[in-house]
Amino acid sequence: xxxxxxxxxxxxxxxxxxxxxxxxxxxxxxxxxxxxxxxxxxxxxxxxxxxxxxxxxxxxxxxxxxxxxxxxxxxxxxxxxxxxxxxxxxxxxxxxxxxxxxxxxxxxxxxxxxxxxxxxxxxxxxxxxxxxxxxxxxxxxxxxxxxxxxxxxxxxxxxxxxxxxxxxxxxxxxxxxxxxxxxxxxxxxxxxxxxxxxxxxxxxxxxxxxxxxxxxxxxxxxxxxxxxxxxxxxxxxxxxxxxxxxxxxxxxxxxxxxxxxxxxxxxxxxxxxxxxxxxxxxxxxxxxxxxxxxxxxxxxxxxxxxxxxxxxxxxxxxxxx
Numbered sequence: 001x002x003x004x005x006x007x008x009x010x011x012x013x014x015x016x017x018x019x020x021x022x023x024x025x026x027x028x029x030x031x032x033x034x035x036x037x038x039x040x041x042x043x044x045x046x047x048x049x050x051x052x053x054x055x056x057x058x059x060x061x062x063x064x065x066x067x068x069x070x071x072x073x074x075x076x077x078x079x080x081x082x083x084x085x086x087x088x089x090x091x092x093x094x095x096x097x098x099x100x101x102x103x104x105x106x107x108x109x110x111x112x113x114x115x116x117x118x119x120x121x122x123x124x125x126x127x128x129x130x131x132x133x134x135x136x137x138x139x140x141x142x143x144x145x146x147x148x149x150x151x152x153x154x155x156x157x158x159x160x161x162x163x164x165x166x167x168x169x170x171x172x173x174x175x176x177x178x179x180x181x182x183x184x185x186x187x188x189x190x191x192x193x194x195x196x197x198x199x200x201x202x203x204x205x206x207x208x209x210x211x212x213x214x215x216x217x218x219x220x221x222x223x224x225x226x227x228x229x230x231x232x233x234x235x236x237x238x239x240x241x242x243x244x245x246x247x248x249x250x251x252x253x254x255x256x257x258x259x260x261x262x263x264x265x266x267x268x269x270x271x272x273x274x275x276x277x278x279x280x281x282x283x284x285x286x287x288x289x290x291x292x293x294x295x296x297x298x299x300x301x302x303x304x305x306x307x308x309x310x311x312x313x314x315x316x317x318x319x320x321x
Contacts, residue, residue, distance in 0.1 A: 018046050020080040028068050035064050055136045062141035078151035089113045092205035095198040099160045100186035109209045116145045118224040130179040131279050135224035137261025237296040240265040274310045281318040
C-alpha cells in the first residue's frame with residue numbers, strides 16, 4: 001500500500017464538483033467571493049479542467065458552505081455533479097451496464113471526483129453494505145463532505161431506478177453513511193434499448209478515466225491509510241507507535257500530521273470504533289460480546305458505555321426488529 005500524502009500539495013481535482021458548489025450557493029444568496037473567502041482560490045481558476053487544490057482549501061470552502069441554512073443543499077449539489085456532462089467519471093457510471101459496475105467504477109476512479117471518503121464494502125448474505133469513512137480530516141466540514149457523497153450515491157441509485165436503504169450517522173465529531181443494496185439491485189441492467197448505445201459510450205468514458213488516472217497521484221489520505229491498515233488488522237488495534245513504524249516516521253511526526261487533519265490518534269480510533277460499531281450492530285448474528293472483542297474493549301459493559309457516549313442510546317436501539 002502506498003504511503004499517504006500529507007495533502008499539502010495540490011492533488012485534488014477541483015473542477016469536478018466545486019463549480020457546482022459555487023452555483024448552488026449563489027442561488028441561495030452567497031456570492032462566490034464570500035464562499036471562496038480564506039481559501040486562496042479564485043473563481044477563474046476553478047474553470048480550468050485540470051486545476052487542483054489541497055484539502056485545506058476545500059475544507060475552508062465547505063466550512064463557508066455550512067453557513068447557508070439550506071438542508072437540501074447537499075442533494076442539490078450532488079445531483080448537479082452527477083448530471084454534469086463535463087465530468088468523465090459521472091458519464092462513465094451513468095453509462096455502466098449495471099449498478100454494481102457503476103459502483104466499482106466509482107470506487108476505482110474516486111480520486112478524480114471526491115477523494116474525501118473511503119468506501120468500505122461488506123457482503124451480508126445477499127445484501128451489500130457500503131459504509132463511508134473519512135479519508136481526509138475535514139474538521140467542522142466532515143459531516144458536509146460525507147453528506148455530499150451520501151447524496152451523490154443516492155442520486156446515482158435513483159438514476160438507475162434503484163431504491164436504496166441508507167442510514168446516516170453523525171455523532172462525536174464524525175459522520176458516516178451505511179448504504180444497503182441487494183444483489184438483485186446491483187445486477188439490474190439498463191433497458192434493452194439502451195444497452196448497445198451506452199456500451200460504446202461506457203468504453204469511451206472508461207478510456208478517458210484511465211488516461212486521467214495516470215495524471216493523478218494515487219496516494220491515499222492519512223486517515224484513509226490508517227483506516228485501511230486498521231481494518232486489515234482487526235480485532236487487533238494499532239498503537240500510535242506501531243502506526244508510526246508502518247509509516248516509517250517518528251511518533252511525533254505522526255502526531256503532527258494528525259493535528260493537520262484536525263484530530264489526534266485516540267480521536268481517530270474512537271471515531272472509527274463508533275462507525276464500525278453502528279455498522280455491525282445491524283448484524284443480528286453478532287452479539288455485544290463479539291462486538292466488544294472486535295472493537296478492542298475488555299468486556300460488554302465498556303462497549304455499551306461507549307455506544308451510549310457516542311449516540312446517547314444503548315446498543316439495543318440499533319438492533320434490527
